Amino acid sequence: MLQPLSASRWNFAAAAHLLNRAGFGGPPVEIEKLAALGPDGAVSFLLDYEKIPDATSNPEWAKPDPERMRQIREVNQHGTPEEKKKLQQAEQQLQRQHIMELRGWWLNRMARGPRPLQEKMVLFWHGHFATSVEKVRSAYYMWRQNELFRRLATGNWQQLLLDAGKDPAMLVWLDQAQSNKQHPNENFAREVMELFALGEGHYTEKDIAEGARALTGWSLERSDEKFVYRPFIHDNGEKTFLGRTGNLDGDDVIAQIVAQPQAARFITAKLWNYFAGQYPNDELNTALAAVFRANGNNFKPFLRVMFRSEEFYSASVVRNQVKSPVQWLVGSVRVLECELPPTLISWGMTRQLGQDLFAPPNVKGWDGGVTWITTNTLLTRYNDAESLVQGTLPPLAAGDFARKAGGGGGEKVMKALQRVRMGGVEVEKILTPEERADKASIVASLERRLLQAPLKGEQEQALREFLDSKTRLNNADILTAIRLMMSTPAYQVT
Amino acid sequence: MKNEITLQTRREFLRSTVLGSALSWTVPAFLANTLTALQSDAADSATQIVTGKDSTILVVLQMAGGNDGINTVVPYANDFYHKARPRIGLAGEKVIKLNDDIGFNAALSGFKTLYDTGNLAVVQGVGYPNPNRSHFRSTEIWQTASASDRIEKYGWLGRYFDNACAGADPTVGVAIGSQLPQAFFARQPNGICLNNPQNYRFMSDGHPKPGQVDMTEESYKKLNELEMSSAMPDDNNSGGSIGSLAAGMPMQGGSAVDFISRTALDAQMSSEKVREIAARVQTQATYPGSQLGTSLKLVAKLIGGGLPTRVYYVSQGGYDTHTNQIGTQARLLQDLGDATKAFVEDMKAQGNMQRVLVMTFSEFGRRVSENANGGTDHGAAAPMFIVGNKVKAGLLGKYPSLAPSDLYQGDIKYNVDFRNVYAAVLENWLKTKSAPILGKQFEPLPVV
Numbered sequence: 001m002l003q004p005l006s007a008s009r010w011n012f013a014a015a016a017h018l019l020n021r022a023g024f025g026g027p028p029v030e031i032e033k034l035a036a037l038g039p040d041g042a043v044s045f046l047l048d049y050e051k052i053p054d055a056t057s058n059p060e061w062a063k064p065d066p067e068r069m070r071q072i073r074e075v076n077q078h079g080t081p082e083e084k085k086k087l088q089q090a091e092q093q094l095q096r097q098h099i100m101e102l103r104g105w106w107l108n109r110m111a112r113g114p115r116p117l118q119e120k121m122v123l124f125w126h127g128h129f130a131t132s133v134e135k136v137r138s139a140y141y142m143w144r145q146n147e148l149f150r151r152l153a154t155g156n157w158q159q160l161l162l163d164a165g166k167d168p169a170m171l172v173w174l175d176q177a178q179s180n181k182q183h184p185n186e187n188f189a190r191e192v193m194e195l196f197a198l199g200e201g202h203y204t205e206k207d208i209a210e211g212a213r214a215l216t217g218w219s220l221e222r223s224d225e226k227f228v229y230r231p232f233i234h235d236n237g238e239k240t241f242l243g244r245t246g247n248l249d250g251d252d253v254i255a256q257i258v259a260q261p262q263a264a265r266f267i268t269a270k271l272w273n274y275f276a277g278q279y280p281n282d283e284l285n286t287a288l289a290a291v292f293r294a295n296g297n298n299f300k301p302f303l304r305v306m307f308r309s310e311e312f313y314s315a316s317v318v319r320n321q322v323k324s325p326v327q328w329l330v331g332s333v334r335v336l337e338c339e340l341p342p343t344l345i346s347w348g349m350t351r352q353l354g355q356d357l358f359a360p361p362n363v364k365g366w367d368g369g370v371t372w373i374t375t376n377t378l379l380t381r382y383n384d385a386e387s388l389v390q391g392t393l394p395p396l397a398a399g400d401f402a403r404k405a406g407g408g409g410g411e412k413v414m415k416a417l418q419r420v421r422m423g424g425v426e427v428e429k430i431l432t433p434e435e436r437a438d439k440a441s442i443v444a445s446l447e448r449r450l451l452q453a454p455l456k457g458e459q460e461q462a463l464r465e466f467l468d469s470k471t472r473l474n475n476a477d478i479l480t481a482i483r484l485m486m487s488t489p490a491y492q493v494t
Numbered sequence: 495m496k497n498e499i500t501l502q503t504r505r506e507f508l509r510s511t512v513l514g515s516a517l518s519w520t521v522p523a524f525l526a527n528t529l530t531a532l533q534s535d536a537a538d539s540a541t542q543i544v545t546g547k548d549s550t551i552l553v554v555l556q557m558a559g560g561n562d563g564i565n566t567v568v569p570y571a572n573d574f575y576h577k578a579r580p581r582i583g584l585a586g587e588k589v590i591k592l593n594d595d596i597g598f599n600a601a602l603s604g605f606k607t608l609y610d611t612g613n614l615a616v617v618q619g620v621g622y623p624n625p626n627r628s629h630f631r632s633t634e635i636w637q638t639a640s641a642s643d644r645i646e647k648y649g650w651l652g653r654y655f656d657n658a659c660a661g662a663d664p665t666v667g668v669a670i671g672s673q674l675p676q677a678f679f680a681r682q683p684n685g686i687c688l689n690n691p692q693n694y695r696f697m698s699d700g701h702p703k704p705g706q707v708d709m710t711e712e713s714y715k716k717l718n719e720l721e722m723s724s725a726m727p728d729d730n731n732s733g734g735s736i737g738s739l740a741a742g743m744p745m746q747g748g749s750a751v752d753f754i755s756r757t758a759l760d761a762q763m764s765s766e767k768v769r770e771i772a773a774r775v776q777t778q779a780t781y782p783g784s785q786l787g788t789s790l791k792l793v794a795k796l797i798g799g800g801l802p803t804r805v806y807y808v809s810q811g812g813y814d815t816h817t818n819q820i821g822t823q824a825r826l827l828q829d830l831g832d833a834t835k836a837f838v839e840d841m842k843a844q845g846n847m848q849r850v851l852v853m854t855f856s857e858f859g860r861r862v863s864e865n866a867n868g869g870t871d872h873g874a875a876a877p878m879f880i881v882g883n884k885v886k887a888g889l890l891g892k893y894p895s896l897a898p899s900d901l902y903q904g905d906i907k908y909n910v911d912f913r914n915v916y917a918a919v920l921e922n923w924l925k926t927k928s929a930p931i932l933g934k935q936f937e938p939l940p941v942v
Contacts, residue, residue, distance in 0.1 A: 277750070320750050354673055362630045370753045374674045374687035375664070375761035376694065378754065382714070383697045395693045462716035469709045480699055480710055487696065488717045489754035 001287040002309040009313065010039045016452040017318050020494045021275050022046045022307055023116030025331040028449055043307045047154070047300060049115035056113060059105055061098055062143045064225045073223070098139030103357050104343030106146060110330045111340045121153035121299075122146060123326060124274050126357070129164050129196065130365035131173045133358045138168075140225065142358050145169040154300040157267060157292075158258040161197060165254065166227040168220055174363070177220035180233035184212040191363055193257060202262045203242060210239040214248040258297060264289035268302065276312055277321030277369075284311065319453055322372050323494050325353035328381060331494065332388055332486070335449055337430065339423040341388070349384050349394060353377050373492065385486035389479050391424025393417065425482060427475040439467045442478065450485050459488065550923050553793060553806045553837075553852040554651070554677065555786075557830070559813030560629065563859035563876025564906070565823060566602070567616060567893075571595050574896035578863040582819055582870070596893060601824040604831025608881055613838060615885040615941050617915060619894035621875030621908025625858065629814070629872070632857040637676040639913055639932050650916060650931060651805050652680030658926040659684065659804065664760035665767070668796065669807040670789040677807065685805075686764045691772035691792065695765045718758040771799030778843050779836035786810040787833040794840040797850065804924065813856060817867040830854075834881060851923050851942060852881040855912065861904050862896055875908035878915060886941050914939040 005014070015035035019026050023046060034042045075087045110119045126149060133142050145167050152160045164170055165188065171177040179185035189211035193203045217234030220227065239248050242256045257263055268288035272280045280288060288306070295301035306312055323331060329349055333340050340346055350357065354372055380394075387394040427436070430449065435441040443463050447454050454460065463481060470477045485491060565582065568589045569575045576583045589597030590606050598606055608614040624642040626632045631642075638646035648656070651667060659666045660682065667678050667685025678685045688694040700710035775795040781787035789808040796803065810830060815822050834852060841847040859876025875894055894906035901907070918938035920928040929935040 322750050322754070352672060364630055370750060371674070373754050373757050374669075374672065375757055375764060376672045376687040376689060378757050379694060379696060379761050379765065380672070383693070386697060386699065390699065395697060459717050462713050465716075466709055466713040483699075484710065484713050484717060487714055489751050489758050492754050493750045 001284060002291065002305055002311065004308045005039055005310050005313050007039060010042075011035060013318075013452060014039070014313055015042055017313060018042055018046070018307060019116075020331070020452075021277075021312075021321070022303075023120055024110055024327060024334055025494065026116075026334050027337055031452070039308060043304060046117040047304055047307070049118050052114045054114050054118075056105075056109055058147075059098070059101055059143065061101075062140060064140070066224055069223050069225065095133070095137060095139050099133050099142060099358055100343055100347065102139055102143055102146070103347050106357065107326075107330065107340055107343070107346050110326070111333050117303075118150060118153045122149045124271070125149035125153070125160075125164075127274075127360065127365040127368075128270065129170065130360040130363050131169050131358075132360055132362075136169050136172045138172075138225075141167075141169040141172065154303060155298065157263070157297040157299065158254060161192070161254045161258065162251065164196075165192065165250065166218060168225060168227065171218065171220045171227065176215060176218050179212065179216050179218070181213070181216045181235035184209075184216050184235065186212040188212075189215055189253070192254075195363060195365075197257045197266060198260060198262050199266050202260065202266075206240075207242055210241045210248075211253050213237070214239050214241055214253045215250045218250045261289070261293075264292045264297065268292050271299075271303075272306070275306065276317045278317070319451075319490075319493055321494055322369055323492055324366070324368060324372060325350040325355035325377075326357065327494065328353065328492070329384075329388075332385070336388065336425045336482070338388065338391075338425045341422050342420050344417065345387075345394065345420060345422065349387075352380050352394075353384070378492070381492060382487040385483050385491075387422070389425045389483045389486070391422040393420065393422070425479060427478050430482075431478065436473075436478065439464060439473070442467065442481065446482060446485050450482070451490055453490070455485075455488070455490060459490075548849070549802075549804060550925070551797060551804060551806065551846075551850045552919060552924060553790075553808065553850060555830075555834070555852055555854045556675070556807070556809035557813050557826075557854055557856040558633070558809055558811040559815075559856070560632075560858045560860060560872055561813040561826075561856040561876060562815060562819065562823060562870050562873075563856075564862065564896075565819070565870075566599050566827060567618065567877045567889075568597050568599060569595060569893055569896060570597050572896055574862075574898065578896065580864070581868055582864045592889060596889065599824065599827050601827040602831045603828070604833070604835035605879065606831075607835055608831075608838060609887070612887040613881055613883065613885065615880040615887055616889050617878045617880065617910055617939065617941060618889060618891045619875045619906065619909035620878045620912050620915060621858075622911055622913070623908075625874035625905065625908075627858065627872040627874075629857055634676060636855055636857055636912060638679075639916055647679065648681060649675065649677035649679040651675075651677045651807075652684065653931045654805070654920065654924065654926065655684040656681045657930050658924070663763075663802050665764050665801050665803050667805045667807070668793075668801070668803050670792060671807075671809060675807050675809070686760055686768075688764075688768060689789075691769050694768055696762075715762060718755070718762055767801065768796065771796055771801060775799040777840050779839040781836045782829050782832050784810075784829045784833065786829055787836070790833045790837040791840075794837055794844070797841070797846055798844045815860070816865065816869040816871060819864075819869040838881060848883045850882060851885070851919065852879075853915070853919060854879040859906070862901060862906060863904060874902070874905035878912070880915075880941055882942065884942060890939075890941060910939060911936065915941065918942055 012031060012035050016025070016031045019031055019034055034045065037045055072087065072091065075083050079087070110116070110123070113119055126146065129145075131142070131145060133139065136142060145164070148163055148167055152163060165176070170188070174188040174191055175185045176188040179188075186208050190208045193207065193211070194200055213235040217229050217231060218227070219230045219233065234249065236247055238245060241248055241253060242260060244252070244256050246252070248256075265285055269280055269285050272284070272288055288302075291305045292302045311317070329346060330340070341349070347357070354377055355366055360366055384394050386392065431442060431445055435445045443460055455463070463484060466484060467473060467477065467481060564575070565584060568584050570584055570586050570589045570591070571594060576585075584599065586597070588600055590600055590602065591597040592609070598609075605614055622635060622642055626635060626642050634640075635642055637649050639650035640646035655662070655667060655678070662684065664684065664686050669675055669678060669685060669687045671689055672687060674685065674687050696711065696714045698708050698710040698714070700708040702708040772792065772795050775798040777791055777794050777798070781791045786808060793806045793808060796806070810826065812822065812826055837852070838847065841850050855878055856876055858872055858874055860870035860873040862873070865871050891909050894909055896906065913932050913936040917928040917932060917936040918941050920926050920931055921938045922942050928938065
């Protein structure tokens, strides 16, 4: 199991598959570059991303703001009800504006950043530790968590669990900030085992209660917006957690979880599903977990084995994963070589399609896979394709914004929408003059760019008929052909 | 016997038979075409049986977030109640009294009208054994009708579609929204999703002159009608069944593309009809401008237009009232009552009231004691509302005891298992056996 793919099987299609899954895909020229590197070189190019400088700067508000925190505390303690309400509204508006900026900031990193695999892993961790701004209510905390995922994207599992658990967003999201020895809150203790690291059936209710006691003391210092350990609310009694007994604390809890053989099985299965599009069978999962443990529970060497393995390139894996809404949008602008739509539009699209960044539906994250596809979201994908290709506003956006912004805010958003300009696709960038002159070449070239695989014969025929129906083929017709190819079941998978 | 195979019946056939069967990726297209000729009539008649025009219709209304049942159907004269809720307890003058002990939250004026006309049943104290206080787990339990310690893949309505509506039109189940509710998850994917009928279509940029074919539209149809993958290669390298492709909805067989192709056919088949009805049928009642109001208004149109749907699904969110509950819940309940009342008026005006049953549910009720923030935390049992012409109207069952010694971990205990209500809806309303759908026989609650 997990033998490296032989160099003889490495080609354009294999390189495309790697770039689609370990990143967000790309135009033919990028795939060719990757193909030329050979399998080891290609995987290393994506995985050893530290060698590639990333000059993205942070949003200017992405830092602690002790003065603002002090003001908030002041008003909350001594202000009149009116002052409190005013502050609350101002704060809400500010956070809403920042989180929207943050969505654009991140989507741009995915679409244009130099380290696609790092961002793909950040997206994985966001879905895994599924934290929502709806409860956290601080764009700064959400950004911090996002940066934490970036810093440890391919790092060590125990370190990541520890740092994620102690990060403000998680302390608020799963109520650890409210826990103390008198009233231990079990939320984080439960989810860290059920959803983050072990899965149901690999711990007892007693482990949850004892784990929650051990975790007391982990808290949030709201004034300087960071983690604090408070010894006076920590339960110093003896606990027994997953078979280990003693005066355990939060660090012991995480260490004991990661020490379980199940921990390696759990996270490697989830990663395999994220990248390969399906859960591994028992045998494969055992092999994956063994690689992970043999490499000290570090993700980078594990991912290297995975992306090099024959299994990853097997016929049931390739082009059999439903694109997530983010993959669909980011991947589309990459292969179409057009601009990412303005943040409001990009957000509206992914949200409509079921993936609202920084606001997953619950702590379980997005179900993914075929649940992305309903009659409604499928038609929306087809119509959003029109919007991307032609540079027109997507049909549902306006109404959705108005509803989300609500009341008076709606008008403002509508005004902002009227100023929105979208790029659309430039045919000259995508097809050479020679290709444009020949209808068969147009179809073949678009297939290579958009699907990296041929359509079914009848579908090719349908596209040909479309092109043939135009007496003088112009760029507008080619744009329609691109949109039509994106309006197929085949384009929804990768 | 029709000699000519229309596109519509051909698609119908592809969808219900070829893509729907386990053979989906092994039947070559030419064979499917031949079979179409033989079976299109059969497929049509099968559709008629389960979706005939006079069939009964169920509207499921989800109150998402966990509605506080205790401040909805209020035991206003109960001392335990006021002791547990000194800040948010509702006194007699703040409720619409139903009797000397119990009243509706004052915001439920819409429900009071339905109560008075004998169209509303209030099933008190509905829950299930070993209640779970997690939103997603408890929602899952209600959606799949599973025991609380069992994970079910399919939804209870999905199992109804599988068991009783095989071969039906895709609009047999209609969910208003963009996500398919887990209750619809089925072995044979069934049911459509939409939120805005105007946009529920492929938008073409072709502007054909009168009499001309819109080539963009035509091409879209062809591209989405024919795609079926060839047989999946059987390599054992990676992974269990294709069924595990997604964590959520399981797939019966075939590839991701097959699943999407089937959905694409459903979208194509339903889009024209849905838009035609939504544009043609007018409603008369006044609905609130809320999401729920808009959803129920659309359902009223679709029913009035004769869509062959057995189950509609609408939802209303925001019931997770941990802080400052009073105002938030009042706004939601007002919306709930007013929207439902308007819907009933329309059903009566259309002459469809005897065909329609509305059933509400929420994943859980809330704690008896209020919390420190003027709200309530996740609890257990709560009332369900059932609206229709043939319901056993009034307050049904007993109000669960609020005496501290009768509570389980601060929650009221359920009197009625929700699966007894589901059994009643399935057997007495949708006229199908409930045991194959609910996993075992639950005694139908005499409510409809």
